[in-house]
Amino acid sequence: MITSFASCSPPGNETDKIALQEFRSLLTDDSAGTLASWNDSLHFCRWTGVTCGLRHQRVTALNLDGRALAGTVSPYIGNLSFLRYLNLANNSFHGFIPPEIGRLFRLKNLIMSHNALGGGIPRNLSLCLSLVTLELDYNRLHNPIPSEFGSLSKLQKLSLPNNNLMGPIPASIGNLSNLEELHLWSNNLTGGVPISISQTRLKIFEAGENQLIGGFPSALYNLSSLDTIILTQSQFSGSIRRDIGLLLPNLQILYLGFNQFTGPIPDSLSNVTNLAKIDILSNNFTGRVPASFGGLQNLSWLNLGFNFLRSSTTDGLSFLADLANCSNLEMLDLEYNQFEGELPVSVGNFSSQLNQLLLSGNRIRGRIPEVIANLFSLHKLSMDDNMITGNIPMSIGRLSNLQSLSLGQNKLTGHIPSTMGNITGLIRLYLYNNSLEGSIPLSLGDCKSLLYLLLCHNKFTGTIPSHMIRPSSLLIHLNVSHNSLSGPLPPNVGNLKNLISLDVSYNQISGEIPTTLGNCLGFEELYMQSNHFRGPIPQFKGLKGIRFLDLSNNNLSGQIPEFLVNLSSLLQFLNLSFNNLEGEVPVRGIFGNTSAIKVDGNRELCGGIPELRLPSCPAKSFPRSIKHRPLKWVVDIIICASCAVALLSLISLFWLRNSKKEHLPTRSFGHFHKRISYDALFKATDGFCSSKLIGSGSFGNVYRGTLGPDGKIVAIKVLNLQQKGAFKGFLAECKALSSIRHRNLVKILTACSSIDSHRNDFKALVYEFMVNGNLDIWLHPNDEHMQFKPLSFLQKLNITIDVASALDYLHHQCRTPIIHCDLKPSNILLDDDFTAYISDFGLSRLIFDSNKDIFSSHPSSSAFQGTMGYIAPEYGMGVRPSTSGDVYSFGILLLEMFTGRRPTDNIFKENFDLQKFVKSVLSKRATGILDQSIFCGEVGESMDKEGIWRDCGIDQAECLISVFEIGLICSAQSPKDRKDMNGVARDLLSIRD
Incomplete structure (x- = not known):
């Protein structure tokens, strides 16, 4: 239709006018009135944003940058045949980029960045052979970068950041001999950087925040013209060539953060005289900071944090004296390395422009030098998590521009200097975990910009100064816990209108809880436990957003206030234990969830839900005369x-x-071995030695033990019978495991029901020992397990099939269906072949035709226990546990395994959860959310990505999308939308086979 129009349209500039009118017709929003002049009262060459050539009066430029326009881009734009400049950036255009733009052979500059354009980049753009600049960044473009772009021989700038582009960087880009800028960061590009780009004239190469792999791109070493290299947040590894500074003499910016680079920092970088910014944050660099860096006179940014760099054992931190010669240094980050020694006085000679000095997480000892006050431009000084001793210097008050001061987790002593109040712009003050003493200075009240004040875990005494709490205070977080503060909590604490979190716990604060706390409408967390508060709990009806409230271990009296019942569903934890509260415990609201409340230790409380095991409240009686009472x-x-x-x-x-x-006599175990004695288990675990402890189950600790003359290694779960429900869990696990047989269910060998050496009840279960521990330590290894090789894709898929097969058996093949009720990674055990076994049946339920739970006469959700993040949402609404609940937990488990994210990670807040995270990125590309460690192959082997997909038997994207779709279906909010485990197991097998 467009081609037909072009051939039939009037000759000359009338074609341009019609094209502009058609362009405007597809706009849905011009609220700013930008195109009000686009009417017949003016010649179109005088319309806003339009430029015409003087000779032919044809449109040569259309510039509508930042005009608040919305709509789609009309294909008629391709009829502006004289167009040389097209700029539609910073608007709200959506839809696709019209391929008809490819007809604009005179076009030199095409700028459509910062819109919402989707689809792929049209291959026809490669026909715009005059293009010098192509900017399509900050859109929603996907699919690969067209290889046809290699024909744009005049192109100097190609900018495609912040899209969803996938696939490799085309080797054909090497044909762009005039290319000076290549911006590709924040996409889903994969593979390596092609060697062919060394044939360009690149000055700027930005490819960070992708899935690129390999060593430092060798092609870049051949581009001596480069002044900017940005490779952050990718998967590059290996060492950097020592002669990089000789090969790239024009380098000004080098950003390599958040990769896996190793080896030393090349000394040759000190030869790059124009080098201004070095950022290698969060890698695996080792060795020392080159002393020669002191010669980089243009260096303004040096970020070496989160590596394995160290200082000389003899010279300590003397290299800081060399860096003091960098007269333009504005930011120095050495956090979380292995630097040790005392801070030299030479830190006072740092650049007068230095605004960030970050030294946290090292082994710095000694005192903070007084000369630190010479750094008057400092905005941020961070020295937490070291071994610094002595007092905080009085001179610190001269840092009048300071906004953040972090000195926590050290060995500081003495008082907080009163001069701290001179830093009126201070926003964050972190002095936690030291040995500071004395009173909290009144002068802190002069820090009018303070948002975060953390003074916890010190030795402060006296009262909380009311002067520090002003009506104009901006405080958001105040933590003075674990000190020796006394006296009442100042009533003017209610002035802290912006307060989100207040923690005064573990002090000696007395008096009544101020009713003014109810004025802090933004409260989310309030911790007042372990003090001497007395009197009733005020009616804090204004605290609508409170999530955590702990008033335990005080002397509070009276009844539980009604407002606690009526709080919104945001309240996640309420602790009223060990006070002197009395009266009836409510059953509504949070009081219906035993895992979210604690009321024990209040002798006069009664009622509540049965699971609280409180005495019944006395029946209310009508008044009678005295003479009838004896009767x-x-x-x-x-x-x-x-x-x-x-x-x-x-x-x-x-x-x-x-x-x-x-009583679990021996015959109740059927096929089990003879019941074992306490003494045998005591001996098998060396007296339940802590060195034998290998984990924790639902109701106790798990030990590694050696039994019998053959030295059989077993796992012994010892129940903590003080834990409410532990004995019931013991019975549940015995009953469940004694009646089932499946290759992917953990096998119980025997049990012990006896008394220990202190004549206390003792109960334990003995299982087969799994040498590879549980799945959780493989998905989220801590420092102790960092040596573990990541699980490959096939291993993870096989584990999910094992678990699905076991659940299918429990739900559909047992005579009486069994619900596990607590499926999560730590309850999946792995043997030496990484075969998976479901364990921990302490919460399991049997379902009878009568639909009654044999272990509980109160099957509501208030009695239900499980693990946050894995519990089916319907359980929170009182629905009886069902097989659908296990399916939900399995879906969460599957998504966690293939994204590498726990359902309780910090990014999942409010209405954003793991399922929405997967859905939001799945439309871009499945590998964008994939746990990249699965590309490491089988444990102990090397496997490339293609090998994995060959073994999958289907296309990469199809394989991953199928896995994620199963996870999303299983974890659907409504039980009726979930599959049963029989179908899930079949689907997973079809993906693998």
Whole structure:
């Protein structure tokens, strides 16, 4: 249709006018009135944003940058045949880039960045052979970069950042002999950097925030014209050539942060005289900071944080004296390395422009030098997590531009200097975990910009100064816990209108809780436990957003206030334990969830849900005359006695029918070995030695033990019988495991029901030992398990199939269906072949046709226990546990395995969860959310990405998308939308096979 129009359109500039009118017709928003002049009262060459050539009066430029326009880009734009400059940037255009733009053979500059354009980049753009600049950044473009772009021989700038582009960087880019700028960061590009780009004239190469792999791109070493290299947040590895500074003499910016580079920092970088910014944050660099860096006179940014750099054992931190020669240095980050020694006085000679000095997480000792005050431009001084001793110098008050001061986790002593109040622009003050003493200085009240104040875990005494709490205060977080503060909490604490978190716990604060706290409407966290507060709990009806409230271990009295019942569902934890509260415990709101409340230690409380095991509240009686009361007592006694006799009879009958089960005689284990004694388990674990402890289950600790003459290694789960429900969990696990047989269910060898050496009840279960531990330590290894090789894609897929097969058996093949109720990575055990076994049946439920739970007469969600993040949402609404709940947990487990993210990670807040995270990125490309460690192959082997997909038997994207779709279906919010495990197991097998 466009071609037909072009051939039939009037000759000359009338074609341009019609094209502009058609362009405007597809706009849906011009609220700023930008195109109000686009009417017949003016010649179109005088319309806003339009430029015409003087000779032919044809449109040569259309510049509508930042005009608040919305709509789609009309294909008629391709009829502006004289167009040389097209700029539609910084608007809200959506839809696709019209391929008709490829007809504009005179076009030199095409700028459409900062819109919402989608689809792929049209290959036809490669026909615009005059293009010098092509900017399409900050859109929603996907698909690969067209290889046809290699024909744009005049192109000097190609800018495609912040899209969803995928696939490799085309080797054909090497044909762009005039290319000076290549911006590709923040996409989903894969593979390596092609060697062919060394044939260009690149000055700027930005390719960070992609999935690029390999060593430092060798092609870059051949581009002596380069002044900017940005490779941050990718998967590059290996060492940097020592002669990089000789090969790239024009380098000004080198950003390599968040990769896996290793080896030393090349000394030759000190030869690059124009080098201004070096950022290698979060890599694996080792060795020392080159002393020759002191000769980089233009250096303004040096970020070496989170590596394995160290200082000389003899010279300590003397290299800082060399860096003091960098007269333009503005930012120095040495955080979380292995530097040790005392801070030299030469730090006072740093550049007067230095605004960030970050030294946290090292082994710095000694005192903070007084000369630190010479750095009057400092905005941020961070020295936490070191071994610094002595006092905070009084001179620190001269750092009047300081906004953030972090000295926590050291060995500082003495008082907070009163001069701290001179730093009126201070926003963050972190002095936690030291040995500071004395009173909190009144002068802190002069820090009017303070948002975060952390003074916890020190030795402060005295009261919390009311002068520090002003109506104009901006404080968001105040933590003075774990000190020796006393006196009442100042009533003017209610002035802190912006306060989100207040922690005064573990002090000696007394008096009543100020009612003014109810004025802090932004409260999310309030911790007041372990003090001497007394009196009733105020009616804080204004605290609508509170999530955590802990008032335990005080002397509070009175009844539980009604406002706690009516708080929104945001309240996640409420601790009122160990006070002097009285009266009836509510059953509504949070009080219906035993995992979210604590009320024990209040002797006068009664009622509540049965799981709290509180005494019943006395029945309310109507007033009677005194003369009738003796008769009432007699009647009551007779009734109670009759009830007691009846109850004892029922209990006796129940005991006779169930004693065999409850006491677990040897024959109740059927195929199990003979029950084992406490002494044998004590010996097998070297007296339950802590060195034998290998983990924790639902109701106790798990030990590694050696049994019998053959030295069989076993896992021994010892129950903590003080934990409410532990014995019930013991029975549940025994009953569940004694009646089931499946290759992917952990096998129980025997059990112990006895007494320990202190004559206390003792119960334990003995399992087969799994040499590879649980799945959680492989998905999220801590420091102790960092030596573990990542699980490959096939290993993870096989594990999910094992788990699905076991759940299918439990749900559909047992005579009585069994619900696990606590499926999560730590309950999946792995043997030496990485075969998966479901373990920990302490919360399991059996389902009978009568639909009654054999272990609980109160099956509501308030009685249900599980693990946050894996519990099906319907359980929170009182729905009885079902097989659908296990399916939900399995879906979360699957998504966690293939994204590498826990469902409880910090990024998942409010209405954004793991499922929405997967959905939001799945439309871009499945590998964008994939846990990249699965490309490491089988444990102990090397496997490339292609090998993995060959073994999958289907296309990469199809394989991953299929896995994620199963996870999303299983973790659907509504139980009726979830598959059963029989179908899930079949689907996973089809992906693998």
